[in-house]
Every structure is written in C-alpha cells, then in structure tokens.
Amino acid sequence: FPSGVASSVGDSQVTVPWVADTRVLFYRTDILAEAGIDAPPTTWDQLRKDAKVLAGRGEGQYGYYIPQWDSPLPLEITWSYGGDVVDGDGNIDFDTEAFNAAADTYLGLYADGSVPVNGDFDQTQGFISGITPMLMSGPYLAGGIASAAPELEGKWDITTIPAGVEGEATSLFAGSNLGVWFNTDQKTASLDLLEYLSSVEAQLSWYSINGELPALSAALEDDSLTSDKLVAIYTEQLASSKSLPLVANWDGGTGADLLAALNVIALTGADKDSTLQAFFDATKGAPTN
Structure with missing residues (x-):
C-alpha cells in the first residue's frame, strides 16, 4: 500500500511496513433494520440522515459515535469529500471547500442530537448496548465485540466508510513500521x-x-x-x-488544535465561523515532511 x-x-x-491498520464502518444490522434502514449508509449525507433516525428511538439513544479525542476523523471526512488539508506546496491548509463541508457534517451530527456529548463514552459498550449502533473503528474492535458479546453474532457487520458527494470512501492508513x-x-x-x-x-x-x-x-x-x-x-x-499529514507533533499540535476548534463549537456553542477562521490562520502554512 x-x-x-x-x-x-x-x-x-x-x-x-510491519502491520497495517485502517478504519471501517461498524453497524448493528438488527437495530438498523428495526428502524427501517435496510442498508448501511454509503455517503456522509446518508449517514447523517440515518443517524438522526436512529437517535429518534428514545431518550439516551443515538445514531453514531464521534470520539472527541479522534483528530483523524475530520480528515477522513475531508478526504472522502475529495479534498485534502495539505496544499500543492506540501503545507497545511484547512481553509478549503472540502474541509468546510466535512466540518458541516461533523458538527451537524452534534446539532442533530445524533451523537453522545460526554467525552468518556465507551465505544465498545455503546455499540454492544445499541446506544450508538454506528461508528468507525479499526479491526481490533471486531475482536472486542466478539469477545465481550458473542450473543451479537449475526447482528452486526462492517463496510467501507461513507463517501462524499463526488469523492471516494477514503479512510485513515495507520499501523506500524520497522526500522x-x-x-x-x-x-x-x-x-x-x-x-x-x-x-x-x-x-x-x-x-x-x-x-x-x-x-x-x-x-x-x-x-x-x-x-x-x-x-x-x-x-x-x-x-x-491515507496517512495523516507528516507535521511535527500532530497529536499535540495541529491535531489537538483541530479538535479544540471543533469541540468548542459542538459542545459549547462557540461561533463556528470565527472559531474555524482562527484555527485556519493558526495552522496555515505548517510544512509537512
């Protein structure tokens, strides 16, 4: 790869390369079927619609799970909308049409009430209990589900992540290398x-x-x-x-700033336009390797 x-x-x-890792869409086939959804979403627009339907099952029920610590997720949505956060010169630039569309999708899931807002939400238990019947995760989750809830065999499945309107379903490439x-x-x-x-x-x-x-x-x-x-x-x-941009200290720098901007909008109601513009200005031009 x-x-x-x-x-x-x-x-x-x-x-x-030593081991490879990527993220796919996990979904509860039984819960989606009960809600009248006969197939997993293939686009982010459809995922948002389906998540809203699933969140309507009752109090404390949601349709999707967004980890508040997951900085790659907004990039995966951006890639799937056919864009990137690295410009033609190899520098960071989030101020693009694709990222803004991704931010609208990400924040829209919160605005719809389709995702939990507590930061310590457990994705495995949320999926097993059915509180969050759709989420994106890596292959390790399949083993966790099978081990913790063997009774769910045949009641869940995976598929490739959703695509954007004109993009493709581009997920995160991760794993480990040897040197x-x-x-x-x-x-x-x-x-x-x-x-x-x-x-x-x-x-x-x-x-x-x-x-x-x-x-x-x-x-x-x-x-x-x-x-x-x-x-x-x-x-x-x-x-x-795709891999994350090779910037210095993604987790503690650019990625952390990205999450801080999105989370303060989603969780506290901060002004979207000014918050994102400040983030764009602070990160624009950072070089990648």
Missing part, C-alpha cells in the same frame, strides 16, 4: 530480524496471534485471509486510505 511506504527522507526509505537504528552495533542481526518479520509467513502468524493486519499485499492475498469476509472489507478499505 502506498501509504505504508511513505516514511522516506528525501529519496531514502528509512523504514518498512534499524543507524548507530546499532547489531546491524546484521537487526536486518535479519527485519527481513524475517517482513515475510508473508511471519505476518500471517502475527495476524493469527493478535489480529493486526499484514502490511504485505501478498499476505493479505493468502487463502487463509481471503476467505474471511471482514478481512476482505479491511483490504478493500486499505486500498483507499
């Missing part, structure tokens, strides 16, 4: 280990142990995985996924 080999300095590749320190005195042994861990055999074995997806296409094409419906969806989504 192209995003898995984006860790380069100049023309030099400095690490190799060797330049000053190690065990270079040969380290490279041997790296080569082994990068093999199809090792990646399949690792997946069987803890469920982390292989980063190698050849491993994902192995018969032991192609027969797994969930893995097929993960693989489809990985083919349409």
Whole structure:
C-alpha cells in the first residue's frame, strides 16, 4: 500500500511496513433494520440522515459515535469529500471547500442530537448496548465485540466508510513500521530480524496471534485471509486510505488544535465561523515532511 511506504527522507526509505491498520464502518444490522434502514449508509449525507433516525428511538439513544479525542476523523471526512488539508506546496491548509463541508457534517451530527456529548463514552459498550449502533473503528474492535458479546453474532457487520458527494470512501492508513537504528552495533542481526518479520509467513502468524493486519499485499492475498469476509472489507478499505499529514507533533499540535476548534463549537456553542477562521490562520502554512 502506498501509504505504508511513505516514511522516506528525501529519496531514502528509512523504514518498512510491519502491520497495517485502517478504519471501517461498524453497524448493528438488527437495530438498523428495526428502524427501517435496510442498508448501511454509503455517503456522509446518508449517514447523517440515518443517524438522526436512529437517535429518534428514545431518550439516551443515538445514531453514531464521534470520539472527541479522534483528530483523524475530520480528515477522513475531508478526504472522502475529495479534498485534502495539505496544499500543492506540501503545507497545511484547512481553509478549503472540502474541509468546510466535512466540518458541516461533523458538527451537524452534534446539532442533530445524533451523537453522545460526554467525552468518556465507551465505544465498545455503546455499540454492544445499541446506544450508538454506528461508528468507525479499526479491526481490533471486531475482536472486542466478539469477545465481550458473542450473543451479537449475526447482528452486526462492517463496510467501507461513507463517501462524499463526488469523492471516494477514503479512510485513515495507520499501523506500524520497522526500522534499524543507524548507530546499532547489531546491524546484521537487526536486518535479519527485519527481513524475517517482513515475510508473508511471519505476518500471517502475527495476524493469527493478535489480529493486526499484514502490511504485505501478498499476505493479505493468502487463502487463509481471503476467505474471511471482514478481512476482505479491511483490504478493500486499505486500498483507499491515507496517512495523516507528516507535521511535527500532530497529536499535540495541529491535531489537538483541530479538535479544540471543533469541540468548542459542538459542545459549547462557540461561533463556528470565527472559531474555524482562527484555527485556519493558526495552522496555515505548517510544512509537512
């Protein structure tokens, strides 16, 4: 996957992919059916409509879950609307039509009363209980659901994330890479280990142990995985996924500022236009690697 080999300095590749991770849409088939929704949403507009219907089931019920700590989510919506937050010169620029559309969708879910507002909401329990019957998460959640609520077998499913009006369903590419320190005195042994861990055999074995997806296409094409419906969806989504912008300290800097702006609008009623403009001005022009 192209995003898995984006860790380069100049023309030099400095690490190799180890495991891959992406996000898909989890949904409760039983609850959606009871609400008259016969298929999962394929666009963000449809997700918002469906979430509002599901939130109408009664007090304390919602349609979707937005983690208030999840800075990649607004980017995933932006990508799915066919845009980006990095301009043609490789610098950060959130002040785009696609991001503004994504912000409208994100904030609209709050305005509709379709998502919980408490910051400590537990996504797994919310999904199992049915309080939030739709959410985006990674493959690890499937194991958590199966382990904590085996009685829900056949009552939930996954699909690729929604697309924008003219975009595509572009999710987050995450995971882990492997590298060797330049000053190690065990270079040969380290490279041997790296080569082994990068093999199809090792990646399949690792997946069987803890469920982390292989980063190698050849491993994902192995018969032991192609027969797994969930893995097929993960693989489809990985083919349409992107990494976060390579800015210095995303979590503590740009990503934190993004969440602060959106959360203060959604949770306290701060003025949307002025809050977002201040965020645009504060982050515009930050370089990416």
